[in-house]
Amino acid sequence: MTDNTLRPVLLAGLQGQQDQDIDYELAELANLAEANNLQPVETFLQKLDRPNPATYFGKGKVEELGQAVQSYEVDLIVVNDELSPSQIRNLEKLTDATVVDRTGLILDIFAQRAQTKVAKLQVQLARLQYQLPRLRTSMSVSLDQQTGAGGAGFTSRGSGETKLEQSRRRITSEMVHIRQELAELIKDEDTRTAQRQASQLPTVALVGYTNAGKSTVMNRLLERFGVGAVNDTTKQVFEKNMLFATLNTTVRKLTLADKRQLLLSDTVGFVSKLPHNLVAAFQSTLEAAGQADLLLQVVDVSDPNYQQMMKTTEETLQSIGVTDRPMITVFNKADQTDLPYPTVDGENAITISALDLKSQDELIQLIEQNIFADSQPVTLKIPFSENKLVATLSSEHVFLQEDYTEEGTVIELVLSPQELTKYQAYQI
Numbered sequence: 001m002t003d004n005t006l007r008p009v010l011l012a013g014l015q016g017q018q019d020q021d022i023d024y025e026l027a028e029l030a031n032l033a034e035a036n037n038l039q040p041v042e043t044f045l046q047k048l049d050r051p052n053p054a055t056y057f058g059k060g061k062v063e064e065l066g067q068a069v070q071s072y073e074v075d076l077i078v079v080n081d082e083l084s085p086s087q088i089r090n091l092e093k094l095t096d097a098t099v100v101d102r103t104g105l106i107l108d109i110f111a112q113r114a115q116t117k118v119a120k121l122q123v124q125l126a127r128l129q130y131q132l133p134r135l136r137t138s139m140s141v142s143l144d145q146q147t148g149a150g151g152a153g154f155t156s157r158g159s160g161e162t163k164l165e166q167s168r169r170r171i172t173s174e175m176v177h178i179r180q181e182l183a184e185l186i187k188d189e190d191t192r193t194a195q196r197q198a199s200q201l202p203t204v205a206l207v208g209y210t211n212a213g214k215s216t217v218m219n220r221l222l223e224r225f226g227v228g229a230v231n232d233t234t235k236q237v238f239e240k241n242m243l244f245a246t247l248n249t250t251v252r253k254l255t256l257a258d259k260r261q262l263l264l265s266d267t268v269g270f271v272s273k274l275p276h277n278l279v280a281a282f283q284s285t286l287e288a289a290g291q292a293d294l295l296l297q298v299v300d301v302s303d304p305n306y307q308q309m310m311k312t313t314e315e316t317l318q319s320i321g322v323t324d325r326p327m328i329t330v331f332n333k334a335d336q337t338d339l340p341y342p343t344v345d346g347e348n349a350i351t352i353s354a355l356d357l358k359s360q361d362e363l364i365q366l367i368e369q370n371i372f373a374d375s376q377p378v379t380l381k382i383p384f385s386e387n388k389l390v391a392t393l394s395s396e397h398v399f400l401q402e403d404y405t406e407e408g409t410v411i412e413l414v415l416s417p418q419e420l421t422k423y424q425a426y427q428i
């Protein structure tokens with residue numbers, strides 16, 4: 001690529017543990033860099049069992065990086081790991097370039113993408129948490145600049161530490177404020193979740209690696225089945241060919257051909273080694289998946305690394321405590337491969353192109369089969385005095401039979417176990 005709006009960078013990483021898939025990690029890192037308008041010009045790898053505590057890389061590799069900074073005329077090195085504050089500081093000194101670690105890179109992308117108030121606050125919280133232990137780094141750099149390297153006497157170090165304390169206090173109190181604000185905003189969301197639960201509709205959550213096509217699946221299903229859902233719930237979500245296009249959770253109602261309804265939620269995508277701070281800050285956003293009756297794991301099957309991406313998704317779900325949800329794997333973007341589609345592979349997997357109508361039909365059928373698997377036909381007798389209930393039921397269900405007797409209306413319809421508990425009193 002010759003786009004000169006992109007800033008050239010070096011990528012660097014360690015090849016350590018045996019089970020590490022370094023090609024996948026580096027492909028990911030390059031994508032993360034590009035999402036930050038950076039253009040990797042060269043990649044440096046070092047085989048090392050354990051990172052050097054002071055400089056992360058070994059001495060020889062650090063020198064090589066320093067030379068590459070000169071010869072490629074770059075001023076930025078991106079490292080494929082989360083580094084300690086002192087490792088960053090030392091590497092910067094020795095290579096004469098700015099060093100950004102993987103976590104910093106991901107945080108920057110999230111910061112660029114955040115649109116909603118909640119997302120902005122969550123990202124800011126994660127960034128402050130990341131900055132807090134790193135304050136000393138920037139502080140000591142500026143101290144060195146003020147006083148000359150190594151020349152910091154007791155007095156100036158003292159005043160520096162006071163400033164450091166001030167910065168710490170400022171950041172800590174900002175974090176407290178953000179947490180409070182988030183708690184308020186999320187309380188509102190919880191109320192809405194509670195309302196949804198009260199409506200007892202089954203919920204399906206889209207999860208998966210970033211850019212797999214989750215939002216596209218959501219939008220295409222909304223176009224077909226969102227009609228008839230309550231007014232503004234038909235609004236589409238943001239889909240785009242970029243990493244982390246979606247940072248918030250959106251829930252929409254779908255109405256199927258037989259009037260049955262379900263809630264579909266779209267949420268933030270995953271990447272490997274998603275920073276802990278970010279996961280913690282986005283916990284409430286990610287919880288949508290934990291509460292769902294069914295997960296749809298969307299996979300970009302046209303990506304050569306799709307299997308690693310599935311592993312990443314499963315690990316991320318585990319790290320947020322989502323382990324026991326029923327899941328359908330949706331192999332998406334089959335139109336970019338030689339795979340036939342749509343093809344249903346048993347109860348729990350389907351190969352589709354989100355852009356293809358037939359795929360959408362097969363997918364929704366598979367969802368229905370899963371989510372309404374426990375539903376069964378029941379017969380209810382509703383007294384005439386409660387005729388309103390008949391109207392309500394008829395707006396949400398197709399009646400298999402409908403009869404008027406002296407004691408009331410007798411209807412046969414398909415109910416889920418939850419619905420059945422609600423209407424048990426009328427069952428005959």
Ligand SMILES: Nc1nc2c(ncn2[C@@H]2O[C@H](COP(=O)(O)OP(=O)(O)OP(=O)(O)O)[C@@H](O)[C@H]2O)c(=O)[nH]1
Nearest residue numbers: 210211212213214215216240241244245246269354
């Ligand atoms: N060819 C093809 N492109 C697709 C398909 N599904 C999605 N895309 C494209 O893939 C890109 C990413 O789609 P999104 O729906 O935004 O992906 P996402 O999983 O929501 O991504 P994040 O929100 O970043 O996690 C977009 O450019 C889509 O148009 C598909 O089935 N075939």
Ligand SMILES: [Mg+2]
Nearest residue numbers: 214215245246
């Ligand atoms: Mg999305």
